[in-house]
Amino acid sequence: MARGNAVVPAMEMTKWFDTNYHFIVPELSPDLKFTYASHKAVVEYKEAKEHGIETVPVLVGPVSYLLLSKPAKGVDKSFSPLSLLGKIIPIYKEVLAELKAAGATWVQFDEPTLVLDLESHQLKAFIDAYEQLEETLSGISVILETYFADLPADAYKMVTSLKAVSAIGLDLVRGEKTLELIKNLGFPSDKYLFAGVVDGKNIWANDLEASLEMLKTLESIVGKEKLMVSTSCSLMHTAVDLLNETKLADEIKSWLAFAAQKILEVNALANALAGEKDGELFSANSAAQESRKSSARVNDEAVQEAASALRGSDHRRATPVTARLEAQQRKLNLPMLPTTTIGSFPQTMDVRRLRREYKTNKITEEEYVEAIKEEIKKVVKIQEELDIDVLVHGEPERNDMVEYFGEQLKGFAFTVNGWVQSYGSRCVKPPIIYGDVSRPNPMTVFWSKAAQSITTRPMKGMLTGPVTILNWSFVRNDQPRSETCYQIALAIKNEVEDLEACGIQVIQIDEAALREGLPLRKSEQALYLDWAVHSFRIANCGVKDTTQIHTHMCYSNFNDIIHSIIDMDADVITIENSRSNEKLLSVFREGVKYGAGIGPGVYDIHSPRIPATEEIADRINQVLAVLERNVVWVNPDCGLKTRKYSEVKPALTNMVAAAKLLRTEL
Numbered sequence: 031m032a033r034g035n036a037v038v039p040a041m042e043m044t045k046w047f048d049t050n051y052h053f054i055v056p057e058l059s060p061d062l063k064f065t066y067a068s069h070k071a072v073v074e075y076k077e078a079k080e081h082g083i084e085t086v087p088v089l090v091g092p093v094s095y096l097l098l099s100k101p102a103k104g105v106d107k108s109f110s111p112l113s114l115l116g117k118i119i120p121i122y123k124e125v126l127a128e129l130k131a132a133g134a135t136w137v138q139f140d141e142p143t144l145v146l147d148l149e150s151h152q153l154k155a156f157i158d159a160y161e162q163l164e165e166t167l168s169g170i171s172v173i174l175e176t177y178f179a180d181l182p183a184d185a186y187k188m189v190t191s192l193k194a195v196s197a198i199g200l201d202l203v204r205g206e207k208t209l210e211l212i213k214n215l216g217f218p219s220d221k222y223l224f225a226g227v228v229d230g231k232n233i234w235a236n237d238l239e240a241s242l243e244m245l246k247t248l249e250s251i252v253g254k255e256k257l258m259v260s261t262s263c264s265l266m267h268t269a270v271d272l273l274n275e276t277k278l279a280d281e282i283k284s285w286l287a288f289a290a291q292k293i294l295e296v297n298a299l300a301n302a303l304a305g306e307k308d309g310e311l312f313s314a315n316s317a318a319q320e321s322r323k324s325s326a327r328v329n330d331e332a333v334q335e336a337a338s339a340l341r342g343s344d345h346r347r348a349t350p351v352t353a354r355l356e357a358q359q360r361k362l363n364l365p366m367l368p369t370t371t372i373g374s375f376p377q378t379m380d381v382r383r384l385r386r387e388y389k390t391n392k393i394t395e396e397e398y399v400e401a402i403k404e405e406i407k408k409v410v411k412i413q414e415e416l417d418i419d420v421l422v423h424g425e426p427e428r429n430d431m432v433e434y435f436g437e438q439l440k441g442f443a444f445t446v447n448g449w450v451q452s453y454g455s456r457c458v459k460p461p462i463i464y465g466d467v468s469r470p471n472p473m474t475v476f477w478s479k480a481a482q483s484i485t486t487r488p489m490k491g492m493l494t495g496p497v498t499i500l501n502w503s504f505v506r507n508d509q510p511r512s513e514t515c516y517q518i519a520l521a522i523k524n525e526v527e528d529l530e531a532c533g534i535q536v537i538q539i540d541e542a543a544l545r546e547g548l549p550l551r552k553s554e555q556a557l558y559l560d561w562a563v564h565s566f567r568i569a570n571c572g573v574k575d576t577t578q579i580h581t582h583m584c585y586s587n588f589n590d591i592i593h594s595i596i597d598m599d600a601d602v603i604t605i606e607n608s609r610s611n612e613k614l615l616s617v618f619r620e621g622v623k624y625g626a627g628i629g630p631g632v633y634d635i636h637s638p639r640i641p642a643t644e645e646i647a648d649r650i651n652q653v654l655a656v657l658e659r660n661v662v663w664v665n666p667d668c669g670l671k672t673r674k675y676s677e678v679k680p681a682l683t684n685m686v687a688a689a690k691l692l693r694t695e696l
């Protein structure tokens with residue numbers, strides 16, 4: 031189901047709210063019959079119990095499960111999976127009965143959809159669901175858990191009135207209004223509050239004194255007996271154990287808490303609340319908080335001033351995009367339907383070994399530079415032979431599109447073992463942004479210059495954008511995300527201008543993760559889009575009209591944020607599209623005006639399949655039916671680094687052939 035095979039495509043995977051964890055979206059149809067198939071929750075409960083450990087089994091709650099599902103293929107789009115509530119509740123009852131029989135006294139239902147802007151009929155589904163479950167709940171208590179934001183007031187009122195629920199879990203870290211809600215709307219005297227005061231998602235040590243204060247306030251409202259200390263969400267979204275970190279500076283380490291440390295924090299807070307405060311631990315914690323505030327590692331006044339000077343102003347290139355494109359075309363002289371790729375070329379075993387040997391000092395810097403230059407030469411030659419119009423250097427020197435930049439920026443730290451599950455056995459190791467960000471030295475100029483020097487065709491400079499660097503890192507919690515983003519934008523701006531100064535005429539600034547930083551609540555989205563798009567423009571508004579700024583995005587479902595994308599004011603945008611031409615094109619068909627260059631990916635690089643020339647030509651034709659022909663670019667969906675040369679070469683051959691075929695027809 032996750033991988034698909036030759037005949038059945040893989041099911042859709044999507045991010046669990048705004049985390050980097052992915053789940054497979056259930057596909058449901060009206061005639062579906064649910065059965066109780068996997069007894070995993072019960073088996074694992076028993077396994078822990080055999081070891082003498084009493085656990086609380088955690089299940090996705092029935093309403094969130096249905097709200098996160100979608101209609102199966104072939105089912106009318108108007109079908110609402112929520113209509114299956116009556117069919118799925120009996121299965122939950124079976125699970126509850128079995129857990130009860132196994133000895134469980136508590137069970138947790140995760141209902142994080144409650145933090146979204148739900149409609150009243152969706153909220154009502156919770157009332158129905160938990161009323162139906164009520165009779166099964168004698169002898170076993172339910173914690174209804176929410177996280178990642180505060181609840182809207184109507185959801186809060188609904189949840190606190192659910193009779194079947196014995197405890198409610200609330201996020202007091204990211205739910206900035208949670209405390210106000212509890213103060214203003216009260217908390218039911220018959221329920222426990224699981225107070226998520228320890229940040230389960232980020233990697234910072236909790237400010238224990240501040241949390242203790244908050245817990246005392248909560249205690250005065252809900253009562254001593256009813257207050258439980260908890261993390262704000264599951265610990266699967268943070269790194270595992272700080273003890274595994276051997277390379278972080280001690281000072282930085284003192285500011286951090288990974289999952290193992292967070293559990294100690296929860297315990298310390300609970301003990302303190304019960305009158306057994308561990309004085310030593312609390313004062314060490316306070317000292318660390320102080321050192322973080324005043325540390326020279328964190329503070330760079332010049333950066334702070336430069337970044338705060340940006341707020342309020344607009345930062346836009348003076349010339350409108352259409353006129354810029356003309357100026358660029360006079361210099362670049364590209365054919366109709368210009369071809370390009372997204373940046374990376376296959377990261378072969380040899381390339382990976384090279385980087386590893388350099389990192390572990392097995393080869394000298396000179397040897398490394400020579401070998402990477404050789405690789406770039408190879409990639410350039412292939413593209414020239416394929417007759418691609420705008421070239422890339424292939425990114426062989428980069429391990430990861432964020433890590434590569436983070437390693438060269440001030441204010442970033444890297445863990446050796448700070449892995450977080452992304453899906454299946456896949457993990458990511460996000461950098462930690464701990465301080466003010468600046469760029470001591472150029473980061474990509476050396477390689478871009480080398481690549482441009484061996485070809486007469488335009489060579490794209492290749493950068494990761496500020497918003498993507500931000501969204502794929504563990505971020506500071508001592509200043510707003512926007513502030514950190516502006517600082518990164520200034521660093522990237524320096525790089526953009528250095529690239530331009532040494533003759534690079536096309537610069538791509540990848541914003542693969544712009545969309546995923548979108549806040550869960552609609553009321554907060556406009557503000558985010560405003561500073562995110564502003565950051566992107568800060569990075570590139572200083573270039574000449576003749577310098578062409580590209581950006582790239584890895585998703586096509588941006589119909590709802592299309593105006594922000596236009597507002598980024600890039601000259602050319604390349605986007606993932608090959609899985610869903612329709613979705614992307616519909617927005618333009620509906621009349622959105624788009625004057626910049628646009629390259630909707632013409633084939634799927636996530637699959638080893640090699641698309642035929644005619645098939646690619648077909649796709650381009652679909653695009654041409656909707657968009658002006660002089661703005662359309664031809665490119666794959668995304669970077670080629672996970673593919674083999676035996677796939678990339680024929681696929682790109684067909685792509686260029688398709689573009690040429692259509693040029694003769696235009």
Ligand code: GLN
Nearest residue numbers: 372373374542584669670
């Ligand atoms: N330039 C990057 C690459 O080609 C972009 C990757 C991405 O969009 N995720 O690898």
Ligand code: ZN
Nearest residue numbers: 583584668669
């Ligand atoms: Zn991409």
